[in-house]
Amino acid sequence: xNNIKLYCILIAxxxxxxxxxxxxxxxxxxxxxxxxxxxEDSSLSRSDRKALANELKTLIRPRPNRxxxxxxxRLWVYNIAGEPKKEKGFRYWLRNKVGExxxxxxxxxxxxxxxxxxxxxxxxxxxxxxTSADSTSRNRRAKALYTVRPGRQYTIRNVIFPSDSxxxxxxxxxxxxxxxxxxxxxxxxxxxxxxxxxxxIDQRLKxxxxxxxxxxxxxxxxxxxxxNRQADLFVKVKEETPQHARQVYRINKITIYPNYNLTNAQDxxxxxxxxxxxxxxxxVDPDATFRPIIYDRxxxxxxxxxxxxxxxxxxxxxxxxxxxxxxxxNSFRLADTLSPSLDVYYYLTxxxxxxxxxxxxxxxxxxxxxxxxxxxxxxxxxxxxxxxxLTLTGFGGVEIQVSGxxxxxxxxxxxxxxxxxxxxxITPIKIADSSAFVPRTxxxxxxxxxxxxxxxxxxxxxSQFGYLWKNNPRVEQQLNVIDVNYxxxxxxxxxxxxxxxxxxxxxxxIEKQLIFGPTYSYTYTNTMRKRExxxxxxxxxxxxxxxxxxxxxxxxxxxxxxxxxxGVPFSQFLKTEHDFRHYLRLGRDSQLASRIIVxxxxxxxxxxxxxxxxxxxxxxxxxxxxxxxxAIGPGTFNPDVGGDTFLPDQSxxxxxxxxxxxxxxxxxxxxxxxxVDAGNIWLWNENPEKPGGRFxxxxxxxxxxxxxxxxxxxxxxxxxxxxxxFPLRKPWLPEQDRWVLDQVDFGSKTWRKDNLVFNIAIxxxx
Numbered sequence: 001x002n003n004i005k006l007y008c009i010l011i012a013x014x015x016x017x018x019x020x021x022x023x024x025x026x027x028x029x030x031x032x033x034x035x036x037x038x039x040e041d042s043s044l045s046r047s048d049r050k051a052l053a054n055e056l057k058t059l060i061r062p063r064p065n066r067x068x069x070x071x072x073x074r075l076w077v078y079n080i081a082g083e084p085k086k087e088k089g090f091r092y093w094l095r096n097k098v099g100e101x102x103x104x105x106x107x108x109x110x111x112x113x114x115x116x117x118x119x120x121x122x123x124x125x126x127x128x129x130x131t132s133a134d135s136t137s138r139n140r141r142a143k144a145l146y147t148v149r150p151g152r153q154y155t156i157r158n159v160i161f162p163s164d165s166x167x168x169x170x171x172x173x174x175x176x177x178x179x180x181x182x183x184x185x186x187x188x189x190x191x192x193x194x195x196x197x198x199x200x201i202d203q204r205l206k207x208x209x210x211x212x213x214x215x216x217x218x219x220x221x222x223x224x225x226x227x228n229r230q231a232d233l234f235v236k237v238k239e240e241t242p243q244h245a246r247q248v249y250r251i252n253k254i255t256i257y258p259n260y261n262l263t264n265a266q267d268x269x270x271x272x273x274x275x276x277x278x279x280x281x282x283x284v285d286p287d288a289t290f291r292p293i294i295y296d297r298x299x300x301x302x303x304x305x306x307x308x309x310x311x312x313x314x315x316x317x318x319x320x321x322x323x324x325x326x327x328x329x330n331s332f333r334l335a336d337t338l339s340p341s342l343d344v345y346y347y348l349t350x351x352x353x354x355x356x357x358x359x360x361x362x363x364x365x366x367x368x369x370x371x372x373x374x375x376x377x378x379x380x381x382x383x384x385x386x387x388x389x390l391t392l393t394g395f396g397g398v399e400i401q402v403s404g405x406x407x408x409x410x411x412x413x414x415x416x417x418x419x420x421x422x423x424x425x426i427t428p429i430k431i432a433d434s435s436a437f438v439p440r441t442x443x444x445x446x447x448x449x450x451x452x453x454x455x456x457x458x459x460x461x462x463s464q465f466g467y468l469w470k471n472n473p474r475v476e477q478q479l480n481v482i483d484v485n486y487x488x489x490x491x492x493x494x495x496x497x498x499x500x501x502x503x504x505x506x507x508x509x510i511e512k513q514l515i516f517g518p519t520y521s522y523t524y525t526n527t528m529r530k531r532e533x534x535x536x537x538x539x540x541x542x543x544x545x546x547x548x549x550x551x552x553x554x555x556x557x558x559x560x561x562x563x564x565x566x567g568v569p570f571s572q573f574l575k576t577e578h579d580f581r582h583y584l585r586l587g588r589d590s591q592l593a594s595r596i597i598v599x600x601x602x603x604x605x606x607x608x609x610x611x612x613x614x615x616x617x618x619x620x621x622x623x624x625x626x627x628x629x630x631a632i633g634p635g636t637f638n639p640d641v642g643g644d645t646f647l648p649d650q651s652x653x654x655x656x657x658x659x660x661x662x663x664x665x666x667x668x669x670x671x672x673x674x675x676v677d678a679g680n681i682w683l684w685n686e687n688p689e690k691p692g693g694r695f696x697x698x699x700x701x702x703x704x705x706x707x708x709x710x711x712x713x714x715x716x717x718x719x720x721x722x723x724x725x726f727p728l729r730k731p732w733l734p735e736q737d738r739w740v741l742d743q744v745d746f747g748s749k750t751w752r753k754d755n756l757v758f759n760i761a762i763x764x765x766x
Contacts, residue, residue: 021072021102022140024079030105030137035060035113035144043152052124056117056148064103066589074100074667098667105142110135117146125189125231126150127224154189157230162237170210170237170246177204178235183220189231194220201235206309209248211332211342217241244340249307252335253343254299255282258290260347262327289350291385297424298322298438301344307332317436319348322423324387326351355379361397373397373413389421409455415448425467437470449490456510457491460613466519476523486568487513487613499648503639504689506648513611514568517545527583537581543614546572546606555606563606572605575614577655581766589665595766599655601684608685615651616681619704621761623657624677626706626725628757633681635702636692638732652681654695656703659766663712671712675723675765678705680731692732701738705729708757712764723759 022031037056039049065075078099084092110133118131129150136143161178162171182197198215205213221234237246276283278292280303298318300311312330319328327349335341359375373395380390399411419442425431426441433439446462466480489510500507521541529535549555550572555563562569577599584592601610609615620629634652657679666672680703682695692702708725729738745751 021075021079025102025140026104030140030142032062032064032103032105032108033141033143034064035108035146037117037146037148039148039150041150044150052121052148052150056120056146059116059120060113060144060146062103062107065100072100074098075102077667078102105135105137108142108144110144110146113144114146117148121148121150123191125154126152127154152229154224154229154231156183156185156187156189156233157226158185158232159183160232160234162235168237168246169248170205170241173205173208173210174201174235174237177201183233183235189222194233197235203309206307209250209306209308210245211249211307212242212245212247214245217245247340249340249342251301251303251305251307251344252337252341253282254280254301254303254346255284255344256295256346256348258283258285258348258350259287260327260349262349289385290382290387294322294386294423299346307342314436315346318438319346321436321438322387323389324350324381351381353380353382355381371397371399371411383420387423389419389423391417391419391421393417393419410453412451412453413448415446415460417444417446419444425469433469435469435471436473439467439469441465441467451491455493455496456489458510459488459490461486473528474524474526478521480519483515483517483519485513485515485613487611503648505687508609508612508651509649511612512568513613514565514570515545515611515614516549516570517543517547519543533585535583535585537579537583539577539579541575541577543573543575545575545614546570547574550605553606557603557606557608570606571603571611571614572607573601573603573610573614575599575601575610577616589671591663592660593663593764593766594660595658597655597657597679601653603653603684609683609687610651610653612651615653616655617649617651618655618657618679618681621721621723621759622765624659624679624704624706625675625708625723625759625765626677626727626755626757627704632679632704632731633702634683634690634693635680635695635699636732637690650681652693653684654682656680656699661765666711669713669715671714673710673712673723674708675710675725676705676707677725678703678729680704701735702731703729704731706757710759719763721759721761721763721765723761723765725757725759726755 025031035057037053037060039053039056041049044052065072078095078101081091081095081099084095086092114131114133118129121129121131129148131149132147134145134147136145159178159181161181162175164172164175177200180200182193182200187193195215198218198220201218202213202215217238219236219238221236222231223234224231226232273284274286276285276292279296280301281292281295281299283292283295299315300308301315305311316328316330319325325348328346330344330346332342332344335343355378357375357377357379359373359377361373361375362371374397375393375395378392380388382388383390394416396414397412422441423438424441425433425439431439442464444462444464446460448460449457450460451457462485463482464480464484465482466478468476468478470476489512492510496506496510519542521539523537523539525535525537526532527535527537546555549565549570550563553563555561555572564570577597579595579597581593581595584594586592599616601615603609617630618624619627619632623629624632630649630651633650637650639648639650657677659675659677661673661675663671663673680699682699682702683690683693684695686694705728706725707728708723710721710723712722713720726744728741730740731738733740743751744755
């Protein structure tokens with residue numbers, strides 16, 4: 001009966017949207033529902049015809065009203081809102097912000113679109129193409145139809161560059177660039193490739209000192225009369241290219257203004273000031289704000305060097321990447337020398353040396369904890385006059401459950417952190433670095449006191465020393481050669497001790513923990529390329545704790561020989577985690593986001609399990625959203641927790657998580673999502689206190705699965721996320737009963753209470 005009602009509602013919506021979107025149209029006009037391109041040519045394969053048609057379709061203008069499953073809800077909202085009486089208020093907002101005006105067929109210039117398509121196919125080498133336009137209409141809806149008959153595509157027969165023994169040095173330089181040319185004999189003729197080749201030649205020449213050269217000085221002549229639908233391409237320098245663009249320039253003087261002020265720039269430059277000569281640099285810094293060493297590590301130019309655009313860009317990028325200067329710019333001027341030379345000037349406007357920032361955050365999670373946190377950060381951006389960054393942070397926060405089983409077990413946090421970052425590698429061995437990003441050395445000390453009301457309190461100390469560097473905008477790496485973490489309980493209540501009697505695994509949380517060893521992480525992402533159809537994010541981490549100490553002491557926890565340092569058993573394990581994400585762009589405002597996380601922690605030597613603070617957890621607002629945070633696993637284990645006590649966190653040594661989410665813009669800043677999450681955690685070794693928790697070959701039968709839908713309010717600088725999810729598979733049930741799809745009953749209050757999980761969060765889950 002419920003399904004019949006749902007079908008009736010859907011049919012009613014279809015009729016509602018369909019009828020109302022045309023009755024508001026101007027008399028004699030029709031609603032434009034889009035254009036189609038048909039490529040007719042038997043010489044092209046079916047896939048090539050389809051690819052060409054899809055490419056041409058993107059050029060058609062205007063675009064029709066955005067739709068979803070054949071409906072146009074934004075147009076429907078525009079129509080029902082009516083004409084507002086004033087330019088404000090709810091109706092105005094509904095019509096102009098949520099709604100979308102109709103795209104009328106009278107706005108379509110079919111002849112212009114046909115000319116655009118004709119021009120594009122000719123630029124792709126279909127020199128004898130023919131294009132025509134037509135249209136169809138029905139029920140006051142019109143569609144434009146374009147037919148393209150391209151004929152056979154012209155290919156490149158020969159590419160002729162200047163000879164190596166050319167008359168001018170510029171021609172000879174261009175001749176040496178032919179080997180990596182994008183113009184290949186046998187390839188289809190493509191004007192975009194020709195333009196890209198001109199840009200490539202210009203870039204290579206600028207790296208060889210041709211400062212004033214331009215892509216416009218390159219001429220690619222096309223001879224399409226050689227027969228058999230082929231063309232010869234002749235790469236030349238235009239005869240009208242000026243002399244200064246034909247010369248190679250060297251660097252002469254290098255002058256740096258590290259306290260350049262934009263408000264009184266002329267006074268800064270014209271006023272006589274004391275200068276300092278450091279190697280090849282003339283530094284105008286009478287107050288000695290910065291030590292000259294920072295320029296030696298950021299500027300790639302030296303006197304006498306041939307100008308290079310690569311060194312030009314690297315120098316600017318590294319100056320910006322220091323994080324010390326608000327504005328960075330440079331200029332090149334012809335030097336007063338006999339040979340072609342350039343004087344270089346760098347104008348650097350520093351940020352305030354010291355600053356303080358206060359952050360107040362609100363937090364919530366699927367365990368029904370709500371709270372806030374305050375952070376106070378004090379920074380010194382030039383601590384030792386070489387762009388070192390000193391940061392002192394104090395923080396405090398509270399998480400409270402207003403209703404639910406964890407009510408009264410509030411979490412309070414307070415602590416501080418001090419970090420110092422040097423914009424260089426501090427090592428006994430000098431390491432050369434030529435990337436656009438300044439490498440960094442970081443030292444950090446952190447302390448946190450956490451009080452879990454009615455349960456326990458923990459003191460946590462952590463110190464790190466390591467290196468951070470970026471090879472390019474897509475790859476970032478971090479190596480901590482020293483990473484020490486010490487956790488010690490300061491208070492344990494009688495209630496918690498009683499719970500340990502029934503759940504001995506809870507004792508791991510309050511044990512003293514000493515973890516030390518190197519850690520490493522590698523991150524790759526190209527998600528900044530918004531126009532790419534496929535983008536990726538990948539992060540891998542490696543944690544090797546207690547390896548050397550375990551070998552030296554001969555620790556063997558399985559054999560009962562546990563070793564201690566300073567009276568505390570140290571942890572010994574290897575842990576690696578891999579987070580891979582793929583984003584598939586489906587349209588202008590929709591994408592399919594997927595993620596897989598694989599984590600493996602192998603305790604050995606002095607440990608039988610990973611320490612609690614380094615174990616894996618699963619479930620919650622950024623994980624499997626249909627389950628409470630840290631509530632799943634390990635394996636099929638399910639603690640028998642009564643309704644009169646707190647819910648313990650579950651942890652494991654191995655983790656597998658899979659997520660996929662369809663995201664689409666609904667209107668304005670409101671986006672919708674449909675998602676499915678799956679995963680679980682497991683133990684490396686058998687633990688009698690957690691039966692069913694060990695990893696086995698049947699791990700795929702123990703995955704928890706959940707699904708749901710959500711809304712995202714995306715206002716660029718902030719994303720508010722609302723998700724409603726429910727479980728499809730519960731791994732702790734008997735194997736034949738784990739799928740619970742047949743139990744889904746939104747009409748049941750009991751089912752909703754036990755299964756529906758509402759999440760409020762900031763930002764996307766991945």
